[in-house]
Amino acid sequence: MTSATMPFPPVDQNTEPIGVVHVGLGPIGRQILAFLGDRKRYRSVGAVDIDPDLVGKDLADVAEAAVSPGQVRVVDTVSGLGSATPGAVAVHCAGSSLEKVAPTFMALLEAGYHTVSTCEELSNPWATQPQLAADLDACARRNGVVLLGTGVNPGYSMDYLPVVLAASQRAVRGVQVHRVQDAGLRRLPLQRKVGAGLTTDEFADRVAQGTIRHVGLPESARIIDRALDLGCTGYEETIDPVIADSAVPLGAGTIEPGRVLGIDQLVVASRDGEPVIRLHLQMAVGLADPRDVVTIDGDPGLESVIRGLHGDSATAAVVVNSLGRVQVARPGLRTVDEIPASPINL
Amino acid sequence: MTSATMPFPPVDQNTEPIGVVHVGLGPIGRQILAFLGDRKRYRSVGAVDIDPDLVGKDLADVAEAAVSPGQVRVVDTVSGLGSATPGAVAVHCAGSSLEKVAPTFMALLEAGYHTVSTCEELSNPWATQPQLAADLDACARRNGVVLLGTGVNPGYSMDYLPVVLAASQRAVRGVQVHRVQDAGLRRLPLQRKVGAGLTTDEFADRVAQGTIRHVGLPESARIIDRALDLGCTGYEETIDPVIADSAVPLGAGTIEPGRVLGIDQLVVASRDGEPVIRLHLQMAVGLADPRDVVTIDGDPGLESVIRGLHGDSATAAVVVNSLGRVQVARPGLRTVDEIPASPINL
Structure with missing residues (x-):
């Protein structure tokens, strides 16, 4: 009955790509790499796995369509990654036990990486492992970055x-x-x-x-x-x-x-x-x-x-869609309800 | 088949109540006052309305169950409210036209109030009124507070x-x-x-x-x-x-x-x-x-x-449930997708 047309202004975007390092190249880690291949805002700049069959390989030969050949070689420890560029994020998919992977988180945070992990116990460790949670929180704050445990469950459907x-x-x-x-x-x-x-x-x-x-x-x-x-x-x-x-x-x-x-x-x-x-x-x-x-x-x-809400695909998607969101969250150990909903599809 | 019991730690809460001032005492403004009456974290500390029948009245006589008698008297301008205590929030329910209500927002922000409004055009003015949006954003940042337009629609169901x-x-x-x-x-x-x-x-x-x-x-x-x-x-x-x-x-x-x-x-x-x-x-x-x-x-x-998702009730609820969330958002003019999901039910 009535109609109007009006242009949308272009989305205001920081055009500098955000660096992503991949810690853990199992099924979910590889799925995240593939998903990131579609996104224009992110660039894979590092990869870590303990599997001797992967260490030293070109990431382009390990994972599908996410990175050009000759860009990234898989290393065996986080210390091999070097320091983060501003806003860089580590995607961690290597274990459910927070106690076992906490030293890896500490190293990533100290190197200046926002860190997003599928470690289920990281999704909310405040009650179960309060001292470790407080230590991780302090480390993240000190380095001005966010540490977040997420996925589809925990991380999305039930919380x-x-x-x-x-x-x-x-x-x-x-x-x-x-x-x-x-x-x-x-x-x-x-x-x-x-x-x-x-x-x-x-x-x-x-x-x-x-x-x-x-x-x-x-x-x-x-x-x-x-x-x-x-x-x-x-x-x-x-x-x-x-x-x-x-x-x-x-x-x-x-x-x-x-x-x-x-x-x-x-x-x-x-x-x-x-x-x-x-x-x-x-x-x-x-x-x-x-x-x-x-x-x-x-x-x-x-x-x-x-x-x-399909399990594996949604876990990888929730992680990928968190990478922009941690950029605008308050530094520290965060739970999913503490980070904003946007921006997600960059 | 297996079971475990473990206490939850008490919720860590700042026990100092957050002051709320009410700008606009129409149907939605009053509903918000009633909803706030159930919440332990907030205390109504001021009220503004231009209606001569309301000005000078005790807020307890105007609205149901939200405030004790003798606490708050309705004034006719924002300048009558005084400066905000830390974290205090203004709830604004008085108009859909951003241009008309912008001076009120400026006054609230300058006085140090986070401001949450049902003004529909405030929900996302960046494209429609870019200069006004930039001015409001700068004012909110300068005062270290958040300005947010929300409700059920716009503010929730369609965005x-x-x-x-x-x-x-x-x-x-x-x-x-x-x-x-x-x-x-x-x-x-x-x-x-x-x-x-x-x-x-x-x-x-x-x-x-x-x-x-x-x-x-x-x-x-x-x-x-x-x-x-x-x-x-x-x-x-x-x-x-x-x-x-x-x-x-x-x-x-x-x-x-x-x-x-x-x-x-x-x-x-x-x-x-x-x-x-x-x-x-x-x-x-x-x-x-x-x-x-x-x-x-x-x-x-x-x-x-x-x-x-009932319209009126959900609008009042979304506003009330935003009051804790703006406390932990980045200062500035924000859209609903830019503030965290928690804490909401305080």
């Missing part, structure tokens, strides 16, 4: 999104997240990680040994609890198998009835015995209708249903 | 949320948002604003006069364009009536068939003629299934459906 959605509420009493992922669509290591094909006894043994457990749900619960000041006083975590009730095809083979398809993991955080935060992750072969449902129990309350 | 959702994508080619609101559930001024009950001729006249138009869609499109670097070169905005095809009850009366139920407003931003961003707002009496749908055309793409 950042619920906090973002809660901003529309007058008050929040509780938060529920239900994430359903079809592990059949994911990479093989993930299928192994969730126990696909095991007997229930084997599954129980691995849970008891701690080798079957998705890391990050308590970290996410604590991000929600702190952001929304929900006053949680404790949590319980349970890990159960999803069991095949008929034969389920997987790759070239089949998972027989009675065998394990994957994990059903639940964290319930409570305040004085009352459940407040419920994070429910189902990651198994053949699960129908993969989705992320966030339910805010609040005033007026809200339900969000997202389809399309 | 912040799509940017947040895009962070899960390897690449984004386009963004579509469809917001459906039942104006029958909203306050009376909103029903008038969308033209409920008018003839189609009356509606057309008011659109031509510019009195029927939801302000903010181009501002939201520009936030998305800039955050995701989509390179839009122009946009078109159309405003059509939603027309009753049968009698629709409203309050004590009825809207007859053929009369207007509300607006159907569309902004399509394009890059060299190709549509890239599509923001579609339907706000009319009796619309079924109120919802916010965000579709990201990207790699791998995503669809998000939210139910529960």
Whole structure:
């Protein structure tokens, strides 16, 4: 009925490319390299891996389409990278145990790199490893850079999104997240990680040994609890198998009835015995209708249903889309809810 | 199958309350006062309104449950507020025209207040009023405070949320948002604003006069364009009536068939003629299934459906939940995508 046309001004951009160093060239590290190949704002300027088969190689021969030949040679330690140019970011994809990788973070921060890592325990170490968190925070601040642990989960679907959605509420009493992922669509290591094909006894043994457990749900619960000041006083975590009730095809083979398809993991955080935060992750072969449902129990309350948050791809994307965001965040050890939403697609 | 319990550490909070001054005591301003009454972190310390019936009154007699009697008396100009204590925030709900309210913003910023406003044109004035935006930005930076325009739309459903959702994508080619609101559930001024009950001729006249138009869609499109670097070169905005095809009850009366139920407003931003961003707002009496749908055309793409983003309540909530967030943002004129997601529920 009425119409108007008006030009958009060009986006004001610092045209100097931002240097990225890659620490860890496993599946996720390589996926991030490939994703960065599409982006005009970033340039890969260094790479580190401990694998002797990779050290000394040209990064262009290791990873697809992300860097020109002759630009970057893989080294075996962070000390081989040299100091950061202003704004440079290290992308770290090499381990879930914060205690083991903390010295690497310290070295990267001291060299002046903003550091973004898929280390799940880094997503929110303030409660679990307070001294180490404080040391990393101090080191990042001293060097004027940001240290961030992120990915799709932890880092996005069970912490950042619920906090973002809660901003529309007058008050929040509780938060529920239900994430359903079809592990059949994911990479093989993930299928192994969730126990696909095991007997229930084997599954129980691995849970008891701690080798079957998705890391990050308590970290996410604590991000929600702190952001929304929900006053949680404790949590319980349970890990159960999803069991095949008929034969389920997987790759070239089949998972027989009675065998394990994957994990059903639940964290319930409570305040004085009352459940407040419920994070429910189902990651198994053949699960129908993969989705992320966030339910805010609040005033007026809200339900969000997202389809399309694929695990591996989303982890790499969230990391890549954080590289511009850490540039404009306050220096220090940060959780995902503490960095701005923009700029992301540079 | 396995369980663990571990206490959460108490949330580390600055226990000093943050002072809030209220500029504009209309319906949204009062709703914000009521919402703030539930929050422990904030204390109302000042109020301004030009209405002679309010000036000189005790704020406790004007607004519900937000402040104790004898604490705050309503004054008629910002200069009557005095200087801000550290971290103090002004909540401004008094007008959509940035040009008209800019002197008020300047005065608040100079007095040291972070300023959060529902002024729709403030949500992203960089393209439409670049000189004024630059002046406000410089003033905010000089005083070390943040100036932010927000609300549910613009400020959340059509800009912040799509940017947040895009962070899960390897690449984004386009963004579509469809917001459906039942104006029958909203306050009376909103029903008038969308033209409920008018003839189609009356509606057309008011659109031509510019009195029927939801302000903010181009501002939201520009936030998305800039955050995701989509390179839009122009946009078109159309405003059509939603027309009753049968009698629709409203309050004590009825809207007859053929009369207007509300607006159907569309902004399509394009890059060299190709549509890239599509923001579609339907706000009319009796619309079924109120919802916010965000579709990201990207790699791998995503669809998000939210139910529960009620207009008035969400605007007041988004403003209240921004007060903690501006404290930790970089000083200056900011758009919603530039402030962190936390802390919000203090």
